[in-house]
Amino acid sequence: MSCCSTVTLDKAYSFKGEQQIKHMLLSPRVEKEIKMEPCKEDNYELVSFDALPNFLKDNEFILNYYRSEWPWKQTLLSLFSVHNETLNIWTHLIGFFIFLALTICAVSMVPFGSQPEVNGIEINKTNLSVITLPSIDHMISSSFNWYLPTYIEKEIANEAQGTVTRWPFYAYLFGAMLCLFTSSACHLLSCHSEKCAYTMLRLDYSGISTLIVTSFYPLVYYSFMCLPFYRNLYIGFITAFGIATIMVSLFPVFQTPQFRSVRALLFFCMGVSGLVPIMHKVFVFGHQPVAMITTVYELVMGLFYGVGVIVYAARVPERWWPGKFDLIGHSHQLFHVLVIAGAYTHYLASVMYLNWRDMEGQC
Numbered sequence: 224m225s226c227c228s229t230v231t232l233d234k235a236y237s238f239k240g241e242q243q244i245k246h247m248l249l250s251p252r253v254e255k256e257i258k259m260e261p262c263k264e265d266n267y268e269l270v271s272f273d274a275l276p277n278f279l280k281d282n283e284f285i286l287n288y289y290r291s292e293w294p295w296k297q298t299l300l301s302l303f304s305v306h307n308e309t310l311n312i313w314t315h316l317i318g319f320f321i322f323l324a325l326t327i328c329a330v331s332m333v334p335f336g337s338q339p340e341v342n343g344i345e346i347n348k349t350n351l352s353v354i355t356l357p358s359i360d361h362m363i364s365s366s367f368n369w370y371l372p373t374y375i376e377k378e379i380a381n382e383a384q385g386t387v388t389r390w391p392f393y394a395y396l397f398g399a400m401l402c403l404f405t406s407s408a409c410h411l412l413s414c415h416s417e418k419c420a421y422t423m424l425r426l427d428y429s430g431i432s433t434l435i436v437t438s439f440y441p442l443v444y445y446s447f448m449c450l451p452f453y454r455n456l457y458i459g460f461i462t463a464f465g466i467a468t469i470m471v472s473l474f475p476v477f478q479t480p481q482f483r484s485v486r487a488l489l490f491f492c493m494g495v496s497g498l499v500p501i502m503h504k505v506f507v508f509g510h511q512p513v514a515m516i517t518t519v520y521e522l523v524m525g526l527f528y529g530v531g532v533i534v535y536a537a538r539v540p541e542r543w544w545p546g547k548f549d550l551i552g553h554s555h556q557l558f559h560v561l562v563i564a565g566a567y568t569h570y571l572a573s574v575m576y577l578n579w580r581d582m583e584g585q586c
């Protein structure tokens with residue numbers, strides 16, 4: 224490693240004469256020793272924005288506490304140290320673990336079908352507050368009850384025929400976990416090298432595309448479960464756009480200026496392909512409370528994501544007080560928190576869709 228060789232040579236130069244140094248440098252044995260000497264210096268310094276190589280220069284309003292081209296070991300260990308990416312890493316890593324816990328809980332739960340009663344609570348189309356899959360507060364408050372034999376026995380006893388498929392729901396959970404994990408990894412590892420930053424950004428971009436696509440699966444599948452033509456049409460379109468966007472994210476050839484209009488068109492189509500089924504759902508099922516409540520959830524989700532993107536693009540508050548939010552409170556951290564809030568809101572909407580179809584039963 225270059226840092227170690229430099230330190231060794233500096234020390235050598237201070238103790239020996241110039242001729243000896245020249246002799247040492249000409250000696251293959253010493254040259255080998257210099258190369259082989261392990262690096263004992265583990266404390267890499269954080270640097271300022273001005274000292275960064277171009278590929279790490281992203282936000283000129285964050286002035287200090289940057290890691291720059293650190294070796295792998297130090298880069299990985301920086302997960303547990305303080306720098307200007309610490310909260311960016313941990314906000315999405317905690318989000319990943321929240322969604323992992325929600326997934327494990329959802330898998331552990333016994334799904335119920337079109338039963339009229341669960342644990343003595345009558346369920347009908349207007350009683351949508353009964354959620355059988357876990358929310359965060361539900362997870363905490365009832366975590367001790369889930370595995371009690373009586374509860375499971377009741378659930379099994381109540382399980383009716385006609386339970387709807389879960390794959391759109393799990394696809395969304397997978398998309399959320401992938402996005403949050405790749406984002407966290409991108410923030411942790413990008414400081415290592417230009418090549419690594421390039422790769423991680425591509426993966427991060429693909430994770431975001433996967434989250435967008437899988438977000439539409441519960442909405443489209445459960446809304447149009449009994450209208451297979453529209454269900455397949457919408458799922459086909461959003462999947463095709465998603466695959467195209469991920470390819471655009473991964474292959475460098477698509478990053479060239481000639482493909483700028485193609486890239487813009489793909490994202491436009493992804494956005495529109497999400498709005499159309501929401502409007503269609505309200506048009507067809509507007510008379511059912513669940514259609515309106517889930518639409519409110521989708522609007523709240525859109526609001527979280529929208530505000531997040533504005534904060535991200537505007538780079539506030541650090542733009543107003545450069546250097547004051549280097550460690551805590553800069554725009555990217557706020558953006559991450561808003562993304563998790565949006566994803567969790569969509570999770571609650573997905574649970575509602577699932578309950579709706581469980582109650583209605585198969586078509």
Ligand SMILES: [Zn+2]
Pocket residue numbers: 311406410555559
């Ligand atoms: Zn990020």
